Structure formats: C-alpha cells, structure tokens
Amino acid sequence: xxxxxxxxxxxxxxxxxxxxxxxxxxxxxxxxxxxxxxxxxxxxxxxxxxxxxxxxxxxxxxxxxxxxxxxxxxxxxxxxxxxxxxxxxxxxxxxxxxxxxxxxxxxxxxxxxxxxxxxxxxxxxxxxxxxxxxxxxxxxxxxxxxxxxxxxxxxxxxxxxxxxxxxxxxxxxxxxxxxxxxxxxxxxxxxxxxxxxxxxxxxxxxxxxxxxxxxxxxxxxxxxxxxxxxxxxxxxxxxxxxxxxxxxxxxxxxxxxxxxxxxxxxxxxxxxxxxxxxxxxxxxxxxxxxxxxxxxxxxxxxxxxxxxxxxxxxxxxxxxxxxxxxxxxxxxxxxxxxxxxxxxxxxxxxxxxxxxxxxxxxxxxxxxxxxxxxxxxx
Amino acid sequence: xxxxxxxxxxxxxxxxxxxxxxxxxxxxxxxxxxxxxxxxxxxxxxxxxxxxxxxxxxxxxxxxxxxxxxxxxxxxxxxxxxxxxxxxxxxxxxxxxxxxxxxxxxxxxxxxxxxxxxxxxxxxxxxxxxxxxxxxxxxxxxxxxxxxxxxxxxxxxxxxxxxxxxxxxxxxxxxxxxxxx
Numbered sequence: 318x319x320x321x322x323x324x325x326x327x328x329x330x331x332x333x334x335x336x337x338x339x340x341x342x343x344x345x346x347x348x349x350x351x352x353x354x355x356x357x358x359x360x361x362x363x364x365x366x367x368x369x370x371x372x373x374x375x376x377x378x379x380x381x382x383x384x385x386x387x388x389x390x391x392x393x394x395x396x397x398x399x400x401x402x403x404x405x406x407x408x409x410x411x412x413x414x415x416x417x418x419x420x421x422x423x424x425x426x427x428x429x430x431x432x433x434x435x436x437x438x439x440x441x442x443x444x445x446x447x448x449x450x451x452x453x454x455x456x457x458x459x460x461x462x463x464x465x466x467x468x469x470x471x472x473x474x475x476x477x478x479x480x481x482x483x484x485x486x487x488x489x490x491x492x493x494x495x496x497x498x499x500x501x502x503x504x505x506x507x508x509x510x511x512x513x514x515x516x517x518x519x520x521x522x523x524x525x526x527x528x529x530x531x532x533x534x535x536x537x538x539x540x541x542x543x544x545x546x547x548x549x550x551x552x553x554x555x556x557x558x559x560x561x562x563x564x565x566x567x568x569x570x571x572x573x574x575x576x577x578x579x580x581x582x583x584x585x586x587x588x589x590x591x592x593x594x595x596x597x598x599x600x601x602x603x604x605x606x607x608x609x610x611x612x613x614x615x616x617x618x619x620x621x622x623x624x625x626x627x628x629x630x631x632x633x634x635x636x637x638x639x640x641x642x643x644x645x646x647x648x649x650x651x652x653x654x655x656x657x658x659x660x661x662x663x664x665x666x667x668x669x670x671x672x673x674x675x676x677x678x679x680x681x682x683x684x685x686x687x688x689x690x691x692x693x694x695x
Numbered sequence: 696x697x698x699x700x701x702x703x704x705x706x707x708x709x710x711x712x713x714x715x716x717x718x719x720x721x722x723x724x725x726x727x728x729x730x731x732x733x734x735x736x737x738x739x740x741x742x743x744x745x746x747x748x749x750x751x752x753x754x755x756x757x758x759x760x761x762x763x764x765x766x767x768x769x770x771x772x773x774x775x776x777x778x779x780x781x782x783x784x785x786x787x788x789x790x791x792x793x794x795x796x797x798x799x800x801x802x803x804x805x806x807x808x809x810x811x812x813x814x815x816x817x818x819x820x821x822x823x824x825x826x827x828x829x830x831x832x833x834x835x836x837x838x839x840x841x842x843x844x845x846x847x848x849x850x851x852x853x854x855x856x857x858x859x860x861x862x863x864x865x866x867x868x869x870x871x872x873x874x875x876x
Contacts, residue, residue: 327765331799334773335792342788342838352787359732359781366726366733374741 420579427471427581433546434585435469436460440577441485450493450513452476456582457485465544467583473550473571474498474538475580488580491519491551491570499541500551500568504534511536511551511568519552521566530557530566546586717761717872727868728754728775736782747853749824751775753861755794756823757868759801760810772798786839793830797823811869813862820858825850 345352421437428435436456444451456462458481468475468488476496480487489496496513500521507528509521521536534554540547556567639654646653646660653660731750738745755775759768776794780787801823808815828850835841 327769327799327803330766331769331795334769334795338773338777338788338791338795342786342792345786345788346839355777355787356781359778362729362778363733363736363782366729367737370733370737378741 417578420575423471424579424581433583435581435583436462438462438468438486438580438582440488440580444487450490450496450515451479452488452490452577454486454488454580454582455484457482459483461584462486462582467545467549467586468580469545469549469583470572470577470580472574473552474545475572475577477544478582486582492517492573497542498545498551499539500536501539501547502530502534502536502554504531505529508539508541509536509566514567517573518555518567518569521554521568522563524564524566526559526562526564528564530554530564532557535571536568546583716763719758719761719871719873723871724758727871728758728771728778732775732778732782735779747856748860749827749853749857751779751790752794752797752824752827753820753857753864754868755798756801756820756861757865759798760805760816760819761868761872763802763805763810765799765802768798768800768802769795770798772796789831789834789839792834793827796830797827800826813865816865817858817862820861821854824854824857828854 341352344350424437428437438454438456438460440452441455442453443449444453454462454468462478462481464478464481466478468477474491476488476490476493477498478486479489491498491511491513492515493513494515496511498511500509500511501507502509505528507524507530509524512520512522514520521530524530532554534557536551536554538545538547538549538551550571552568552571554566555569556565558565642660642662643653645662645664649660649664651658651660728751731754734745734750735748738748755768755772758771762768762771772794773791776789776791777787779790779794783790801819804819808819810816810819828845832843832845835843
C-alpha cells in the first residue's frame with residue numbers, strides 16, 4: 318500500500334486535496350453553514366495588503382487626478398483670463414460708447430434749446446508740436462464752417478476756427494496764448510477779456526482791482542468780440558487776487574472738464590452778422606462778424622460818437638438830444654451844428670406826423686437797420 | 696540564416712533547461728498569490744473591464760509551470776483557489792478544486808515542455824483558462840445546481856486576452872526567480 322501511494326504520490330495528494338475540498342463543499346451545502354475560519358484567514362491576509370494598495374492608489378492616482386484637475390484649472394484659468402480681458406475691453410468700449418451717447422444727447426438737447434444755428438463736429442486730431450493748442454475737426458468749408466466761427470460745447474466755449482479747409486477745420490482753443498474774447502461775470506456783471514495762458518487756465522484781464530470778483534463766480538461770453546454769442550459759459554473762477562494794474566483772475570475752462578470729443582460750430586449766432594463788404598469783395602471765406610450784443614443796462618458804456626443821418630437807430634440820450642436840437646433848428650429855419658445861429662432850445666417842438674416821429678423813438682439795439690444786408694446762411 | 700548546431704553540448708543544455716525547476720524566495724511565494732487575489736478584487740472597482748482578467752489563475756499556472764512539481768502545483772492551486780473562494784460569496788472549494796486541478800495538470804505538462812518558450816506559455820495559458828472555465832461551469836452546475844450562461848466566443852476572447860497578459864506578467868515574474876535547480 319505504501320509503495321502504491323509512493324508511486325502515485327502526486328495523484329494521491331491530488332485526490333486527497335480534491336476530496337477534502339469536496340467534503341468541505343458538501344458540508345457547507347448540506348448544513349448551509351459557512352466555514353468562517355478560512356474566510357477570516359483569507360481576509361486577514363488580504364486586508365493589510367489591500368490597505369497598502371489603496372493608500373498607494375489614493376496617493377498616486379489621487380495625486381495624478383489632482384494634477385490633471387490642476388492642469389484643467391490652469392487651462393480654465395487662462396481661458397477665464399482671456400475672457401476677462403475681452404470683457405474688460407468690451408466694457409471699456411461700451412462705457413466709451415455710453416459716454417459718447419450721453420454727450421451727444423446733451424449736445425442734441427443743447428442744440429434744440431440754443432437759438433444759435435450750429436453744426437456738430439468731431440475732433441479728429443491736434444496740432445503738431447508739444448505746446449500746440451489747436452485741434453482739427455472733421456467739418457470744413459463744404460459743411461459751412463468758415464474761418465472765425467465760434468466753436469462751443471454745451472458746457473462752454475472751446476475756441477474759434479482759425480482755418481477752414483474743404484473737409485476739416487483748424488480750431489484755436491481758448492487756452493492758446495494768442496486767444497482772447499470778451500467775458501462777463503454772472504454776479505457782478507463785470508466785463509473783462511479772457512486770454513489763454515498756454516495751460517489749463519484762462520486769465521480774465523482788464524478788471525480793476527477795486528471791483529469784486531469772487532472765487533466760484535462764473536464768467537460768460539459777453540459777445541463784445543463778435544465771435545461768440547453772448548451768454549455762453551466760459552468757466553468758474555478758481556483764483557481771484559489783487560494785481561499790479563488789474564485783478565489776476567484765473568478761470569478753468571468749463572468746456573474742458575469732461576474732455577473734448579464732439580463740439581459744435583456756431584454757423585449763425587443769435588444776432589445777425591454785420592456785413593463786411595470789404596471781406597465779401599475779397600472773397601475770403603471768413604465768417605461775418607455778429608452785431609454788438611444787447612447793451613447791459615448796468616454797465617453799458619455810453620457811445621458818444623455821433624450816429625449817422627436820420628433813419629438810423631439811436632442808442633444813447635446824446636443821440637436823441639442831438640436829433641431834438643436838429644429838429645428844433647429845422648422848425649426855426651436854423652441849421653444846427655454848422656457853426657451859425659443857434660435855435661431856441663426852449664421852444665416847444667412841433668410833433669411830426671410821419672417818419673421823423675418814428676425815428677424819434679429809440680429802437681431796440683437788437684434790431685438790425687433795414688439797410689443792413691442780411692448775410693447769407695453758410 | 697545558419698543551420699542550428701546540433702552538437703552534444705546544446706542537446707544537454709536543452710534537456711537541462713527542460714528539466715530545470717525554478718525556485719523562488721518564500722516571500723515571493725507568499726506575496727505574489729496574495730497580490731493576485733487582491734488585484735482580482737481590487738482592480739474592477741476602478742476599471743470595470745479588468746473583471747475579465749483572471750490574475751489568480753495566471754499565477755497558479757505560472758508557479759505550477761515553473762516549479763515542475765505536481766505536488767507543488769496542487770498546493771499552489773488549492774491555496775489560491777480557496778483564498779479566492781474566501782473572498783467570494785460562494786461556498787469554499789469551488790475555485791479551490793478547479794485551481795487544484797489546473798495546478799496539477801500545469802505542473803504535469805511542464806515536465807514535458809520548455810515552459811520558458813513564450814509561444815508555449817501563450818498556448819498553455821489559453822488552454823488552461825478554457826479548462827478552468829469549463830470545469831468551473833461543470834462544478835457550479837453539478838454541485839451547486841446553478842446555471843451560468845457561457846458564451847463560447849466570449850470565453851475564447853477572454854482566454855486570448857489573459858494569455859496575452861500572461862506573457863509580460865510571466866516575464867516580470869521570471870525576474871523574481873532565484874536560481875534554476
């Protein structure tokens with residue numbers, strides 16, 4: 318028997334092992350019971366290794382996963398950065414568009430309210446040179462812009478057209494040292510001359526030291542220069558102090574507060590332009606000077622110069638008195654003003670029935686004499 | 696291509712390689728089967744297709760082939776099979792019996808072939824995989840009275856896949872051999 322087992326040892330072990338497992342299987346199936354001991358051994362042997370493997374996996378694959386996530390985050394971050402840059406640009410563009418729309422809306426409202434006939438223009442460039450105080454606008458003579466026209470914004474005056482070309486014009490800003498215009502303060506009604514200083518401030522010159530001008534007071538155009546219509550804001554007073562001969566008053570231009578992009582060129586002011594035959598005959602393309610503005614009741618200078626012959630409007634008491642003496646002389650047969658006999662000034666004046674009576678009434682200075690030819694609209 | 700040199704030295708070397716038995720360190724004998732069972736239950740958690748792979752069977756075949764001792768094959772197969780049974784929900788002994796038989800036959804076959812040949816390894820792995828699946832199907836049906844749906848083409852594909860995996864795995868395990876007795 319031993320020899321048989323020894324000769325077929327492998328087969329015998331196989332049969333024994335198989336039979337043992339069959340018995341084990343049969344016991345489990347028959348009793349419906351589990352052999353817990355073998356399972357405990359197996360699980361106990363497997364669990365530490367599984368824990369190590371899980372730890373390795375969690376660290377390596379988890380790290381790899383986090384690395385991939387990081388790569389994704391990086392790419393997403395770059396994408397979001399580019400999106401953010403794009404949105405910033407869009408935002409800036411839309412803000413600029415919105416600001417432009419607001420400016421244009423304000424300008425349109427100003428144009429509707431203003432009696433001036435204006436045309437909108439866009440600033441397309443500045444003059445050459447570091448200290449240049451001229452700009453170029455995209456409206457020229459073909460659009461009716463002529464040399465000498467005023468350039469304004471709803472906030473205030475900007476400058477005047479110094480050269481007009483077919484497709485554009487050159488505008489001298491009010492900050493240019495050679496620029497000057499008449500101004501009038503809103504509170505004390507003091508007249509002065511605004512002069513550019515080459516910087517961001519304007520000097521109001523020729524105001525006596527005795528006159529009172531307060532900081533914050535706003536100066537408006539007086540219209541004395543016959544370029545800017547009266548009543549356009551120039552700017553508030555920033556500095557007002559005593560000077561050697563005149564007060565030193567500095568004004569910051571109101572039109573430059575929000576930057577200059579769109580401007581209005583005054584084609585025709587509220588007053589009709591004074592005909593300038595000489596300039597017309599020379600066929601130079603220049604704007605016609607406006608008539609002098611309405612005299613300010615408080616500070617209007619007395620014009621002592623004799624007015625021309627009858628038929629013209631009278632602006633002063635001296636004119637009216639001269640006319641009265643002439644009419645008295647005519648009634649008494651004396652030629653007044655020629656160095657001869659004087660008329661009786663105490664004699665009652667005989668009222669005239671027609672034209673002379675009408676001429677005795679002082680017309681409003683705003684009314685342009687009928688003989689004045691009307692300037693053609695640009 | 697020069698003709699093979701059939702001298703006496705080469706012939707003896709071939710016989711020696713055929714009859715040589717590989718030895719492994721005990722730690723390898725302990726950890727590699729354990730690791731194979733662990734991979735069998737661990738990998739499908741994360742990669743579902745790896746459920747097709749039968750690591751414990753491949754390790755059983757490898758050690759049985761390399762030991763060239765049917766007794767060792769029986770023990771290796773029984774231990775790995777029972778360990779696999781222990782981690783399954785079925786009664787102990789199903790995989791144990793099947794792998795015991797696989798281990799025995801693999802060790803018996805290894806006595807007659809050069810088991811270092813990759814092509815032979817591939818064919819033996821495919822054969823023993825199909826044998827394992829068939830025997831398991833028979834036992835489940837006969838002893839437990841359960842019916843497992845088996846698709847022949849799927850099993851063949853799984854056999855080829857496991858055999859393909861066995862080639863690099865066996866090469867890796869070859870590195871762990873101590874010496875040839």
